[in-house]
Amino acid sequence: MRSAVCLLSAGLIAAGLSIPAIAATDEPAAPAPITCGNGVPGGINCLPSKKDQKEARKAYSLGLKLQKQNRFHEAFEQLDRAARLDPRNPRIFQTRELAKAGLVYEHVERGNQLVFGNESAVAAKEFQAALDLDPENQFARQRLEGILPAPRQNFLNMAALAGESQEIHLQPTKDRASFQFRGDVRGLFGQLA
Secondary structure: OHHHHHHHHHHHHHHHHHHHHHHHHOOOOOOOOEEHHHOOOOOOOEEOOHHHHHHHHHHHHHHHHHHHOOOHHHHHHHHHHHHHHOOOOHHHHHHHHHHHHHHHHHHHHHHHHHHHOOOHHHHHHHHHHHHHHOOOOHHHHHHHHHHOOOHHHHHHHHHHHHHHOOOOOOOOOOOOOOOOOOOOHHHHHHHHO
């Protein structure tokens, strides 16, 4: 009887020691799939519902029609909506990027026309809109830098403004004050600054 208890306890101890080794080799469980219509574009586990896929097809076809009419702004909005509804469809993403390229081209062309019409402020907004859509567009960046005032001129303007300003006088009070802040030290210094 004693040997059976020893044998049983030795078996339990061996089984208990092997559980962590087995558990360590298991693959982590995949996160639960989520629907695509929740506003989070392009999740790995995003499973578009039938309703989302149907709405995505409608938005995609409308986007194609608008793109053929060279109405790139509306086309991009529809294609972006379709891509958010069905992020696993590569055809939608490809078409959306083509519409975005057309929209960037429109902004750059409009900016160029405004530069030739001596409307630099409005042209700068057009070039900036192109850069907001495509931050890597070097041509739009060069055109924007070419029409903006030089950094040295900005510095001189700010120095003149500082020279015209009046001195600030601070008066500390004798009252004690306290405040409460939740966050990290960096956020605290950001608030104080």
